[in-house]
Structure formats: C-alpha cells, structure tokens
C-alpha cells in the first residue's frame with residue numbers, strides 16, 4: 001500500500017518523489033531500469049531560460065532560482081554552474097534569427113543580450129571560432145550534471161521516507177469505478193489511490209490501456225563526449241538553427257549534441273554495475289556531422305579525443321510543450337511527460353507542480369498550457385523540438 005506510486009526515476013519522477021515524500025506522503029518510486037537511465041541521463045543538461053516558449057518561461061525562471069541552492073537542499077552535488085548560454089549566428093541569414101530572439105525575450109523581461117560582433121563574443125567566450133558573427137547571451141543560464149542531480153533527488157527522497165524499487169517495470173495501472181486502485185509490475189502489485197506517470201517516451205505504454213494517449217513523435221539526438229581537457233568553455237552553446245549544441249562539463253569533458261534526427265528504431269541494452277541500461281546507438285554519419293558542426297564553432301572540441309558516444313530519444317509533443325496534468329479523466333492519475341527536449345532544466349519545478357497536483361492544492365504556476373485536453377481537438381505536430389542546451 002502507498003499513498004502515491006511514481007512511475008519513472010528520471011528527473012521528473014525523482015523530483016516528484018522528493019517533493020511528495022517531503023510533504024509527508026508514503027511514496028513508492030519505480031523504474032524499469034534505474035535513476036537517469038533514459039532522457040535524464042542521455043541529456044545535454046542545459047539549464048536554460050533563453051529561447052523558451054512563453055508558457056514555459058515562468059517555470060524555467062523559477063527553476064533557475066531553485067537550481068542555485070539545489071545542491072545544498074539535496075545535500076548532494078549537482079555541479080550546477082551558471083556560466084551563461086550563447087546562441088550563435090554563423091551566417092548572415094542566421095543573424096536576424098538571433099536578433100528576433102533577443103528582442104522578443106527582453107520584451108518578456110529576460111536579461112538576454114545581443115553580442116553583435118565576433119570580438120564581443122570572444123571577449124566572453126574565447127573558445128568560439130573567429131567566423132561566428134553574432135550571439136545572444138543569457139548570463140543567468142547554465143548547466144548541471146544530470147546523473148548526479150537525479151541521484152541527489154533519489155537519495156533525498158529516500159531520506160524523506162520514499163521507497164525506491166529499480167529494475168521493476170510497471171505493466172498495468174488498475175482502475176475501478178473511474179479511480180486508480182493499484183499499480184501492477186513485473187514483480188507484484190501495489191495498492192494505491194494515486195499514480196504519477198513520469199515515464200518519458202514509454203508513458204503511453206501504461207496510459208494507452210486506460211484510453212489515454214499523449215501524441216508523441218520520438219526523434220533521436222546523437223551525443224559525443226570527449227576526454228577531459230583544460231577548461232576552455234564556461235557557457236552552454238547553441239546555434240540559430242539548432243543543428244548542434246554543447247558545453248564543457250565540470251570535469252573538463254565536452255558533451256556535444258546533434259540536432260533532431262530520425263530514430264532508426266533500435267533500442268538495445270548494455271550491462272552496468274547497477275544492472276541493464278537502455279542504449280541507442282548513433283550512426284557513424286551522425287557522429288561525423290556533430291564533430292563537423294560543433295567543431296566549426298568550438299575548434300577545441302574537434303581537436304579533443306572522443307571517449308564515449310550514445311544517442312538520446314526525445315518525447316516530442318505536437319506543440320513541444322509537456323503534459324503536466326491531474327485532470328486526465330481518471331481520478332488519482334497524474335501525467336507528467338512529453339518534455340520535448342526541455343525537461344531537465346524544469347525538473348525541480350516539475351516536482352513541485354506534481355506535488356501540488358497530487359495533494360489537491362492549487363498549482364503554484366499556471367498549468368493550463370500543459371493540460372492533456374489541449375490535444376482533444378488537434379494532434380497535428382506544429383512545432384519541432386529545438387535543442388539549445
């Protein structure tokens with residue numbers, strides 16, 4: 001028996017478990033693999049407000065505030081660094097794109113500056129190539145270490161009383177008379193009146209039998225990671241058309257991503273000390289493209305030895321906004337998924353919103369844009385996800 005069962009120990013589920021356990025609920029957090037096994041481990045882990053959809057901007061701004069003291073709160077390192085985010089224009093055609101983002105978002109109250117010459121850019125980030133023309137610069141953006149952060153949430157949730165069960169897959173959510181009564185896994189059954197679906201790209205596997213489907217496309221992103229090199233880059237780097245992004249981690253490794261690619265459908269497993277983990281492999285072509293594109297704007301990356309590579313999958317909704325909703329037609333069921341390539345930064349706020357919804361409190365931020373019901377009339381994909389860190 002549990003007050004609430006959370007399906008998925010990515011950043012969304014782990015932060016929800018932490019918030020709900022802290023609020024005194026009897027929480028069970030389940031993952032078919034383990035913490036940060038999927039998007040929350042595959043991610044670039046930028047913590048970014050700049051370039052956000054207006055509906056997400058208040059959440060991202062609140063998240064950035066939380067990130068600054070999250071490590072102290074969780075009593076665990078997050079390696080959060082507020083080094084800024086630069087979005088680059090490499091060609092004359094890309095310059096107006098950057099100018100428009102700066103105009104729109106300064107009007108929305110964000111401190112986003114236009115660096116209109118290469119000299120201005122390289123004054124802030126000397127690692128940027130000399131042919132880059134213009135950039136937007138948000139000094140309050142940054143990044144964190146994804147696995148450390150998710151583990152921090154999991155451990156803090158456990159200290160607050162949450163039970164965690166990893167390597168256990170939810171196969172069914174039992175509903176009687178329109179209300180949740182239990183979660184069934186490949187290892188047993190847990191009676192509960194509330195369940196939070198934070199299962200990323202697999203969310204629909206447990207929702208579909210209940211007649212609920214969040215419309216998703218699942219593109220792939222190639223990720224390369226270098227060996228540690230001397231610190232040369234403080235900012236997270238994006239580009240106007242989002243065909244690559246990257247940053248240097250706290251440990252000196254570059255972590256660099258492609259733009260969105262078609263997923264070939266392959267999802268294998270690799271063995272780790274903690275048990276099997278899912279693995280998607282990028283193609284040689286996509287890896288070569290990432291080196292060429294990011295190496296073109298940060299030459300130090302192309303010169304570094306590559307230590308690791310993987311691909312990540314994105315739960316992209318038609319409007320590239322998530323579903324965060326407890327009003328999906330079944331009492332006790334809360335859905336938080338479809339983060340469309342932006343959900344790492346939002347993680348600490350997602351947990352607080354889910355906690356509000358599960359406890360029946362008014363959500364502390366407007367969640368109308370994130371309602372499942374917005375897909376009742378149209379499921380057409382109008383927005384592509386864009387990765388800018």
Ligand SMILES: Cc1cc2nc3c(=O)[nH]c(=O)nc-3n(C[C@H](O)[C@H](O)[C@H](O)COP(=O)(O)OP(=O)(O)OC[C@H]3O[C@@H](n4cnc5c(N)ncnc54)[C@H](O)[C@@H]3O)c2cc1C
Pocket residue numbers: 007008009010011012013014030031032033034035036037038039040041042043044045046047048168169170171198199200201202203205206221222223257311312313314336337338339340341342343344345346387388389
């Ligand atoms: C390459 C890449 C780059 C990105 N860059 C950024 C970025 O710079 N900034 C940013 O903010 N966001 C970024 N994102 C997006 C961000 O990482 C995700 O939105 C976020 O991590 C989603 O977290 P989540 O907890 O919702 O889902 P996930 O992390 O995918 O977690 C879902 C969990 O559910 C578990 N699960 C699924 N089905 C079941 C089941 N039936 N039973 C039990 N467990 C189950 C899975 O094992 C998984 O651990 C990026 C994503 C990728 C892939």
